[in-house]
Amino acid sequence: MMDGQCHCGAVRWTLSIEPDWLTRCNCSYCRRAQALWAHADRARVTLDYRADSVVRYLQGDQTLAFISCKRCGCTTHWEGADPAAGGRMALNAHMAEPSAIEGLRIRHFDGADSWEFLD
Ligand SMILES: [Zn+2]
Structure with missing residues:
Protein backbone atom coordinates (compact mmCIF):
# COMPACT_ATOMS: atom_id res chain seq x y z
CA MET A 1 0.00 0.00 0.00
CA MET A 2 1.13 3.55 -0.72
CA ASP A 3 -0.34 6.89 0.40
CA GLY A 4 0.24 10.24 -1.23
CA GLN A 5 -0.90 13.80 -0.78
CA CYS A 6 -0.14 17.18 -2.28
CA HIS A 7 1.86 19.68 -0.23
CA CYS A 8 -1.18 21.32 1.37
CA GLY A 9 -3.08 18.05 1.84
CA ALA A 10 -6.17 18.98 -0.18
CA VAL A 11 -5.60 16.13 -2.66
CA ARG A 12 -4.91 12.64 -1.33
CA TRP A 13 -4.68 9.20 -2.85
CA THR A 14 -4.12 5.66 -1.66
CA LEU A 15 -2.87 2.77 -3.77
CA SER A 16 -3.85 -0.60 -2.32
CA ILE A 17 -0.80 -2.43 -3.64
CA GLU A 18 2.90 -1.71 -3.99
CA PRO A 19 3.72 -1.01 -7.64
CA ALA A 35 6.75 13.41 -11.94
CA LEU A 36 7.48 9.82 -11.01
CA TRP A 37 4.50 7.69 -11.96
CA ALA A 38 3.01 4.65 -10.29
CA HIS A 39 0.63 3.28 -12.92
CA ALA A 40 -2.37 1.54 -11.47
CA ASP A 41 -5.78 0.13 -12.23
CA ARG A 42 -8.42 2.60 -11.15
CA ALA A 43 -9.97 -0.13 -8.98
CA ARG A 44 -6.81 -0.20 -6.80
CA VAL A 45 -6.86 3.53 -6.12
CA THR A 46 -8.81 5.58 -3.60
CA LEU A 47 -8.96 9.30 -4.39
CA ASP A 48 -9.88 11.88 -1.76
CA TYR A 49 -10.38 15.49 -2.87
CA ARG A 50 -13.08 17.95 -3.84
CA ALA A 51 -13.57 18.52 -7.55
CA ASP A 52 -13.22 22.27 -7.05
CA SER A 53 -9.82 21.79 -5.32
CA VAL A 54 -8.04 20.74 -8.49
CA VAL A 55 -7.11 21.85 -11.98
CA ARG A 56 -7.63 19.25 -14.71
CA TYR A 57 -5.22 19.82 -17.57
CA LEU A 58 -6.03 18.00 -20.80
CA GLN A 59 -2.96 17.74 -22.98
CA GLY A 60 -2.24 16.94 -26.59
CA ASP A 61 -4.72 14.44 -27.94
CA GLN A 62 -7.08 15.19 -25.03
CA THR A 63 -7.15 11.58 -23.81
CA LEU A 64 -5.38 12.22 -20.50
CA ALA A 65 -6.07 14.71 -17.74
CA PHE A 66 -3.27 15.76 -15.41
CA ILE A 67 -4.67 16.62 -12.00
CA SER A 68 -2.99 19.30 -9.91
CA CYS A 69 -3.93 20.94 -6.64
CA LYS A 70 -5.38 24.39 -7.18
CA ARG A 71 -3.88 25.66 -3.92
CA CYS A 72 -0.31 24.32 -3.75
CA GLY A 73 0.21 23.38 -7.40
CA CYS A 74 1.42 19.81 -6.99
CA LEU A 91 -0.20 8.44 -9.34
CA ASN A 92 2.73 10.78 -8.83
CA ALA A 93 4.84 8.78 -6.38
CA HIS A 94 6.65 11.96 -5.32
CA MET A 95 3.47 12.71 -3.31
CA ALA A 96 4.33 9.74 -1.08
CA GLU A 97 6.87 9.82 1.73
CA PRO A 98 10.38 9.15 0.38
CA SER A 99 10.67 6.05 2.56
CA ALA A 100 7.61 4.56 0.85
CA ILE A 101 9.24 4.59 -2.59
CA GLU A 102 12.83 3.96 -1.57
CA GLY A 103 14.24 0.92 -3.31
CA LEU A 104 11.48 0.62 -5.92
CA ARG A 105 12.70 0.08 -9.46
CA ILE A 106 12.49 3.13 -11.71
CA ARG A 107 11.90 2.57 -15.42
CA HIS A 108 12.37 5.19 -18.12
CA PHE A 109 9.57 5.71 -20.63
CA ASP A 110 10.23 7.54 -23.88
CA GLU A 116 8.31 2.66 -25.41
CA PHE A 117 10.25 1.81 -22.29
CA LEU A 118 13.99 2.40 -22.66
CA ASP A 119 14.88 -0.15 -19.97
ZN1 LIG B 1 -2.40 21.09 -2.32
Missing part, protein backbone atom coordinates in the same frame (compact mmCIF):
# COMPACT_ATOMS: atom_id res chain seq x y z
CA ASP A 20 6.16 -3.30 -9.46
CA TRP A 21 8.03 -0.24 -10.68
CA LEU A 22 7.80 3.52 -11.01
CA THR A 23 8.00 5.30 -14.35
CA ARG A 24 9.94 8.40 -15.24
CA CYS A 25 8.71 9.81 -18.57
CA ASN A 26 10.41 12.37 -20.80
CA CYS A 27 7.29 13.70 -22.54
CA SER A 28 6.71 17.42 -22.74
CA TYR A 29 4.50 17.45 -19.63
CA CYS A 30 6.34 14.96 -17.42
CA ARG A 31 9.76 16.52 -17.91
CA ARG A 32 8.35 19.81 -16.70
CA ALA A 33 6.44 18.32 -13.77
CA GLN A 34 9.35 15.96 -12.91
CA THR A 75 0.58 17.43 -9.84
CA THR A 76 -0.82 14.45 -7.95
CA HIS A 77 -2.02 12.05 -10.68
CA TRP A 78 -3.36 11.63 -14.16
CA GLU A 79 -6.42 9.77 -15.34
CA GLY A 80 -8.35 9.18 -18.52
CA ALA A 81 -10.09 12.31 -19.76
CA ASP A 82 -13.37 10.54 -19.02
CA PRO A 83 -12.83 9.13 -15.50
CA ALA A 84 -16.20 7.38 -15.68
CA ALA A 85 -14.66 5.11 -18.30
CA GLY A 86 -12.31 3.77 -15.60
CA GLY A 87 -9.17 2.08 -16.77
CA ARG A 88 -5.72 3.51 -16.78
CA MET A 89 -4.34 6.16 -14.49
CA ALA A 90 -1.10 6.93 -12.68
CA GLY A 111 6.96 9.44 -24.03
CA ALA A 112 8.66 12.17 -26.07
CA ASP A 113 9.35 9.96 -29.06
CA SER A 114 9.09 6.16 -29.41
CA TRP A 115 6.39 5.67 -26.74
Whole structure:
Protein backbone atom coordinates (compact mmCIF):
# COMPACT_ATOMS: atom_id res chain seq x y z
CA MET A 1 0.00 0.00 0.00
CA MET A 2 1.13 3.55 -0.72
CA ASP A 3 -0.34 6.89 0.40
CA GLY A 4 0.24 10.24 -1.23
CA GLN A 5 -0.90 13.80 -0.78
CA CYS A 6 -0.14 17.18 -2.28
CA HIS A 7 1.86 19.68 -0.23
CA CYS A 8 -1.18 21.32 1.37
CA GLY A 9 -3.08 18.05 1.84
CA ALA A 10 -6.17 18.98 -0.18
CA VAL A 11 -5.60 16.13 -2.66
CA ARG A 12 -4.91 12.64 -1.33
CA TRP A 13 -4.68 9.20 -2.85
CA THR A 14 -4.12 5.66 -1.66
CA LEU A 15 -2.87 2.77 -3.77
CA SER A 16 -3.85 -0.60 -2.32
CA ILE A 17 -0.80 -2.43 -3.64
CA GLU A 18 2.90 -1.71 -3.99
CA PRO A 19 3.72 -1.01 -7.64
CA ASP A 20 6.16 -3.30 -9.46
CA TRP A 21 8.03 -0.24 -10.68
CA LEU A 22 7.80 3.52 -11.01
CA THR A 23 8.00 5.30 -14.35
CA ARG A 24 9.94 8.40 -15.24
CA CYS A 25 8.71 9.81 -18.57
CA ASN A 26 10.41 12.37 -20.80
CA CYS A 27 7.29 13.70 -22.54
CA SER A 28 6.71 17.42 -22.74
CA TYR A 29 4.50 17.45 -19.63
CA CYS A 30 6.34 14.96 -17.42
CA ARG A 31 9.76 16.52 -17.91
CA ARG A 32 8.35 19.81 -16.70
CA ALA A 33 6.44 18.32 -13.77
CA GLN A 34 9.35 15.96 -12.91
CA ALA A 35 6.75 13.41 -11.94
CA LEU A 36 7.48 9.82 -11.01
CA TRP A 37 4.50 7.69 -11.96
CA ALA A 38 3.01 4.65 -10.29
CA HIS A 39 0.63 3.28 -12.92
CA ALA A 40 -2.37 1.54 -11.47
CA ASP A 41 -5.78 0.13 -12.23
CA ARG A 42 -8.42 2.60 -11.15
CA ALA A 43 -9.97 -0.13 -8.98
CA ARG A 44 -6.81 -0.20 -6.80
CA VAL A 45 -6.86 3.53 -6.12
CA THR A 46 -8.81 5.58 -3.60
CA LEU A 47 -8.96 9.30 -4.39
CA ASP A 48 -9.88 11.88 -1.76
CA TYR A 49 -10.38 15.49 -2.87
CA ARG A 50 -13.08 17.95 -3.84
CA ALA A 51 -13.57 18.52 -7.55
CA ASP A 52 -13.22 22.27 -7.05
CA SER A 53 -9.82 21.79 -5.32
CA VAL A 54 -8.04 20.74 -8.49
CA VAL A 55 -7.11 21.85 -11.98
CA ARG A 56 -7.63 19.25 -14.71
CA TYR A 57 -5.22 19.82 -17.57
CA LEU A 58 -6.03 18.00 -20.80
CA GLN A 59 -2.96 17.74 -22.98
CA GLY A 60 -2.24 16.94 -26.59
CA ASP A 61 -4.72 14.44 -27.94
CA GLN A 62 -7.08 15.19 -25.03
CA THR A 63 -7.15 11.58 -23.81
CA LEU A 64 -5.38 12.22 -20.50
CA ALA A 65 -6.07 14.71 -17.74
CA PHE A 66 -3.27 15.76 -15.41
CA ILE A 67 -4.67 16.62 -12.00
CA SER A 68 -2.99 19.30 -9.91
CA CYS A 69 -3.93 20.94 -6.64
CA LYS A 70 -5.38 24.39 -7.18
CA ARG A 71 -3.88 25.66 -3.92
CA CYS A 72 -0.31 24.32 -3.75
CA GLY A 73 0.21 23.38 -7.40
CA CYS A 74 1.42 19.81 -6.99
CA THR A 75 0.58 17.43 -9.84
CA THR A 76 -0.82 14.45 -7.95
CA HIS A 77 -2.02 12.05 -10.68
CA TRP A 78 -3.36 11.63 -14.16
CA GLU A 79 -6.42 9.77 -15.34
CA GLY A 80 -8.35 9.18 -18.52
CA ALA A 81 -10.09 12.31 -19.76
CA ASP A 82 -13.37 10.54 -19.02
CA PRO A 83 -12.83 9.13 -15.50
CA ALA A 84 -16.20 7.38 -15.68
CA ALA A 85 -14.66 5.11 -18.30
CA GLY A 86 -12.31 3.77 -15.60
CA GLY A 87 -9.17 2.08 -16.77
CA ARG A 88 -5.72 3.51 -16.78
CA MET A 89 -4.34 6.16 -14.49
CA ALA A 90 -1.10 6.93 -12.68
CA LEU A 91 -0.20 8.44 -9.34
CA ASN A 92 2.73 10.78 -8.83
CA ALA A 93 4.84 8.78 -6.38
CA HIS A 94 6.65 11.96 -5.32
CA MET A 95 3.47 12.71 -3.31
CA ALA A 96 4.33 9.74 -1.08
CA GLU A 97 6.87 9.82 1.73
CA PRO A 98 10.38 9.15 0.38
CA SER A 99 10.67 6.05 2.56
CA ALA A 100 7.61 4.56 0.85
CA ILE A 101 9.24 4.59 -2.59
CA GLU A 102 12.83 3.96 -1.57
CA GLY A 103 14.24 0.92 -3.31
CA LEU A 104 11.48 0.62 -5.92
CA ARG A 105 12.70 0.08 -9.46
CA ILE A 106 12.49 3.13 -11.71
CA ARG A 107 11.90 2.57 -15.42
CA HIS A 108 12.37 5.19 -18.12
CA PHE A 109 9.57 5.71 -20.63
CA ASP A 110 10.23 7.54 -23.88
CA GLY A 111 6.96 9.44 -24.03
CA ALA A 112 8.66 12.17 -26.07
CA ASP A 113 9.35 9.96 -29.06
CA SER A 114 9.09 6.16 -29.41
CA TRP A 115 6.39 5.67 -26.74
CA GLU A 116 8.31 2.66 -25.41
CA PHE A 117 10.25 1.81 -22.29
CA LEU A 118 13.99 2.40 -22.66
CA ASP A 119 14.88 -0.15 -19.97
ZN1 LIG B 1 -2.40 21.09 -2.32
